[in-house]
Amino acid sequence: MQNDVGNANAPTTIVVPFTTSFGEQLYPFEVLVPAEECALREDSVALCSQIRTISTEHRINENLGSIPHDRIDEVDTALEYSLGLTEI
Template sequence: MDIKRGELYYADLSPVVGSEQGGVRPVLVVQNDIGNKYSPTIIAAAVTSKINKAKLPTHIELPSASYGLAKDSVILLEQIRTLDKRRLKERIGELPENTMRRVDGALLISLGCKVN
């Protein structure tokens, strides 16, 4: 499987603990492509269709018609986790560069990175 940063996949996130996102749901691959190629794992952000959640600076809205999703959704960039590639199911699509720039900004906020 040739996995690229910025691609959306369905992934099985169960089992979960507490407030973690679970079940089969879309995820956004945020790991770099070198890691995606050589590691048995990827780093991904959970995606939810509960669009009323798009209230934090770590949330990016995804209109369903633009990205091949069943419903309007939100990327939860405070919900990033390492996943074994075997959790990935069907590829949904890929986000454009301008949306990935917004994702990068939200990741910096989520991780508390300071940019000079």
């Protein structure tokens, strides 16, 4: 989720973790990402309430792909809810 300038220059990056363990009801700060839309093996949920900064050298081994732009818009909204930038 980090911007391109940070990705090009920082030894860290900001990520949103995904999980395959989720129920039928999602919170406003979670986004369903169906496997058929991207390189995921299973349907997953982006956990926008658990963003973190990680080392690119020690934690990023390969680029698995990206999610569609319309899902990125949903993730952006979920991040706004999670960070209190928008009221739920």
